[in-house]
């Protein structure tokens with residue numbers, strides 16, 4: 148039945164091209180193409196299809212199947228352009244479910260990171276809080292193809308008023324007051340949540356990030372209202388004072404950071420967020436009832452786990468890393484394994500960047516971590532960065548699997564990722580919305596030193612104010628390009644962020 152439907156669709160597409168080729172040409176219709184010469188891993192977890200083929204037109208997949216099936220039978224696309232991909236493995240475009248592109252916005256850096264991601268097979272990212280003004284610009288420019296970048300989905304943050312003094316929301320709201328802007332809102336029992344969620348949605352955000360210092364009832368009410376207005380809710384796993392099980396029971400879609408689930412096992416927990424809070428991991432057992440019951444609750448609610456496992460592993464390798472003592476990596480890995488055994492959907496999120504000199508971004512490391520230490524099969528890891536990630540963002544009608552009606556967005560790998568997940572680094576080419584990007588055309592971005600040499604470094608809040616004054620002055624002259632340059636790229640804002648607060 149399904150096969151009949153796919154072939155009917157293909158037949159309809161062919162009928163159009165056969166009955167009215169001239170008018171189709173006049174309208175600039177994209178040609179019908181059949182890609183072949185690859186093994187297909189479609190994102191749904193089933194066995195791969197060897198010697199596969201995919202019929203596409205412009206940015207639409209018409210059908211995917213084995214080459215023999217596609218090319219035989221009455222509906223075979225006789226007038227299609229055949230394109231041999233020359234061997235390799237096709238997987239859906241990858242999604243990094245935890246990035247920060249604009250904590251202190253710097254357009255050049257964000258573009259360099261996004262460019263590297265795209266050429267590494269990442270066609271979507273979920274940004275977990277930053278300056279909504281800059282994020283909306285990146286999302287817009289990626290959507291329109293102005294920049295070579297993954298699709299950018301981002302969050303608007305909600306937290307208790309006491310959290311907004313943290314330097315990160317301060318820099319993400321530079322020029323305004325953190326807590327009082329639609330992308331960084333302070334929430335109390337008095338907040339009108341209907342308006343607050345509507346304002347968050349108006350920033351072009353896809354989800355609400357529930358960060359910290361919110362009581363259980365408020366987390367629940369935010370979640371209910373956000374869902375009513377069609378937004379996702381992405382929470383930290385420990386919200387202070389609201390604990391992981393309470394966060395899960397409030398119905399959020401995703402909880403982030405596996406190590407923070409440890410707070411569920413603590414008799415005492417702080418009531419407010421602070422960087423330096425580290426639970427005593429020593430006595431915790433990932434297989435104890437505390438965590439199996441937590442994962443049972445996650446299964447009941449369909450809660451997705453954003454583990455960020457590689458971030459913890461990487462920090463632990465480097466004693467100078469400020470996060471090195473925040474997490475017991477062995478415990479975190481065991482907990483991911485337990486979650487996976489209990490059937491909890493896991494997404495691949497990173498929350499860190501590799502050095503600019505690295506030809507691949509952090510997601511590939513997270514996938515290796517999930518397989519080598521978290522107990523996921525390579526297939527499950529691929530699903531965590533494709534189908535499950537699309538569910539977390541709420542775009543599973545479009546992304547995450549390759550089938551009829553989806554956009555032409557996928558990655559061609561040279562080597563089999565099911566044999567060794569490290570083979571996700573063997574990218575040959577990436578298709579995003581029908582556009583093809585050859586890995587061989589990838590150019591390493593400017594080094595950190597080169598970037599610094601080009602920028603005039605000035606420090607402190609005064610210079611941030613100066614930048615804003617310039618911005619306002621230029622805006623008044625309607626010199627909009629320069630507005631973007633000064634406001635988004637001034638390194639002073641970055642330094643203000645790290646030094647202020």
Ligand SMILES: [Zn+2]
Nearest residue numbers: 245247275498
């Ligand atoms: Zn984060």
